[in-house]
Amino acid sequence: MPIQYYLFLSLALFCIGIMGALMRRNAIIIFMSIELMLNAVNLLLAAFSKMYNDSAAQIFVFFIMVVAAAEVAVGLAIIVMVYRKVHSVDVNILNRLKH
Amino acid sequence: MNLFLLNAATNSLSDYLPILMQIFMAIGIVAIMMGGSHLLGPKRKTKDKLANFESGIKAIGNARQPMAIKYFLIAILFVLFDVEVIFFYPYAVNFKELGAEGFLAVVMFVSFFLIGFTYIIKKGALKWED
Amino acid sequence: MDILQIIFWILTVMAIGCALGVVLSRNPVNSVIFLILTFFAISGHYLLLNAQFLAIVNIIVYAGAIMVLFLFVIMLMNLNADTEPQKSWLVQLAGVVSGGTLFLVIIAAISKANLLGVINKETTNIGLIKVLGQVLFKQYVLPFEISSVLFLSAMIGAIVIGKKDME
Numbered sequence: 001m002p003i004q005y006y007l008f009l010s011l012a013l014f015c016i017g018i019m020g021a022l023m024r025r026n027a028i029i030i031f032m033s034i035e036l037m038l039n040a041v042n043l044l045l046a047a048f049s050k051m052y053n054d055s056a057a058q059i060f061v062f063f064i065m066v067v068a069a070a071e072v073a074v075g076l077a078i079i080v081m082v083y084r085k086v087h088s089v090d091v092n093i094l095n096r097l098k099h
Numbered sequence: 100m101n102l103f104l105l106n107a108a109t110n111s112l113s114d115y116l117p118i119l120m121q122i123f124m125a126i127g128i129v130a131i132m133m134g135g136s137h138l139l140g141p142k143r144k145t146k147d148k149l150a151n152f153e154s155g156i157k158a159i160g161n162a163r164q165p166m167a168i169k170y171f172l173i174a175i176l177f178v179l180f181d182v183e184v185i186f187f188y189p190y191a192v193n194f195k196e197l198g199a200e201g202f203l204a205v206v207m208f209v210s211f212f213l214i215g216f217t218y219i220i221k222k223g224a225l226k227w228e229d
Numbered sequence: 230m231d232i233l234q235i236i237f238w239i240l241t242v243m244a245i246g247c248a249l250g251v252v253l254s255r256n257p258v259n260s261v262i263f264l265i266l267t268f269f270a271i272s273g274h275y276l277l278l279n280a281q282f283l284a285i286v287n288i289i290v291y292a293g294a295i296m297v298l299f300l301f302v303i304m305l306m307n308l309n310a311d312t313e314p315q316k317s318w319l320v321q322l323a324g325v326v327s328g329g330t331l332f333l334v335i336i337a338a339i340s341k342a343n344l345l346g347v348i349n350k351e352t353t354n355i356g357l358i359k360v361l362g363q364v365l366f367k368q369y370v371l372p373f374e375i376s377s378v379l380f381l382s383a384m385i386g387a388i389v390i391g392k393k394d395m396e
Contacts, residue, residue: 001237003346007339009241009274013248013267015332020252022324025314028257028302032264035295036248039271042283050278051346055355055364058280062361063369065283065290066376069182070383072295073175076302077391080171083306090314115276174301175387178294179380185286186373189362201366204373211377215384224388 006047013040027079027089031072038068172224183212233350237277244270257308261299268292278348280356 013036020033042061049057083089190197190205219225247270250263268291275284316324354360365373 001234001348001350003344003348004339005237005241006348007344008336009244011332011335011339012245015328016245016248016252018331019324019328022327023252023316023321025316026257026308028299028308029251029260032251032260032299035291036251036264036267039268039287039291042287043271043274046275046278046280046283047348048346049280049355050348050353053353053355055360056368058283058356058361059365059369061280061283062286062365063372063376065286066182066186067379069178069290069295070379072298073178073383074386074390076171076298077175077387080302080305081390088314089306089308092314171301171305172387172391174298175391176384178290178298179384179387181294182290183377183380185290186376189282189358189365192358193362193366196363197366204366204370207374208377211374211381215381218385219388222388222392224392 003047003051006044010040010044010047013037013043025090025092027082027091027094030091031075031079035068035072038064169227176219176224179215180212183209233277236273240270240273240277243267244274255313257303257313258300261296261303264299265292265296268296275356278356279352279354282356282358282361 017033017037017040020036021030024030024033042064045057045061045064049055049061079089082094086093186208187205190201193201244267247263247266251260251267254260254263268287272284272287272292275281275287
């Protein structure tokens with residue numbers, strides 16, 4: 001199977017993640033789109049690891065997952081605290097952070 | 100252990116056939132049970148029967164109630180410690196080969212988590228009653 | 230078309246369809262369920278790529294822990310399709326156009342690039358836990374330790390941000 005298939009697959013997942021991050025206003029859905037993009041990159045790294053027969057790339061994927069877990073913990077804590085302050089997770093309401 | 104390595108190196112996809120069969124069995128049993136009870140059971144719906152019973156008071160609002168925030172903090176800490184346990188798995192498989200050096204690395208890893216754990220306990224984040 | 234290719238296409242359709250479901254569904258709970266299905270499809274791809282450990286870690290960490298946390302937060306905030314804020318169709322169109330443009334540009338670049346790599350069918354043992362553990366604890370000990378520091382800071386950050394009455 002050519003490597004292009006995996007390239008196109010993870011590119012499609014990544015672009016869907018970008019569309020989700022740009023289209024939605026719910027902060028949680030934007031966060032989930034970012035997780036989707038991370039997973040697309042992980043998939044491509046695993047495909048290249050198989051292609052070059054090297055397990056170092058899989059270690060990197062593992063570390064990306066680990067960092068994603070830490071990121072989710074802090075990020076969701078921030079989202080929950082924002083919800084407690086303004087009673088909404090709409091990112092447009094957070095516009096007032098500018099002023 | 101060598102046997103396992105050899106086995107996985109010769110054939111990969113057929114190794115997962117039992118897991119796949121088990122997944123299909125699990126999904127199939129649930130689907131048959133739910134579909135069967137849905138199809139075979141008698142259905143006599145009236146408006147009064149479908150309404151929620153709220154002691155004669157008219158039902159208003161959403162049935163889903165927001166939860167308390169303390170569950171959320173425990174869920175976050177669960178995610179972090181879950182990932183810590185995942186790190187032990189590759190170490191446990193290679194326990195003998197890595198020797199003292201690997202043991203020291205894991206002890207250092209765990210000690211950082213223990214520092215965080217004592218901080219959590221000191222702050223009272225896991226205390227259930229306020 | 231052998232069995233591996235059939236499985237590849239099934240998993241690919243499942244992954245992309247469920248990813249579209251994440252973005253397009255109105256109800257946030259449905260989005261979470263679709264994202265879990267996407268992660269299962271990606272785990273299947275990992276199995277095809279001889280990354281057995283990554284497949285199981287993906288299910289345990291992502292589908293088991295992170296998505297449960299997302300569901301918790303959605304239940305905590307009592308979100309459903311009625312309260313879901315919607316962007317105006319112009320902004321949504323702009324999002325689709327910019328994402329699609331990136332997709333087309335990179336596809337054009339890749340098809341010009343003349344990549345010769347092939348994922349061959351014979352299985353290797355690069356993804357076994359034993360091999361990965363050797364690599365992790367011999368070559369990448371320092372990132373391993375640093376990740377524990379990262380977790381310490383994540384714990385403290387989550388407590389400081391999330392604890393109810395912090396003075």
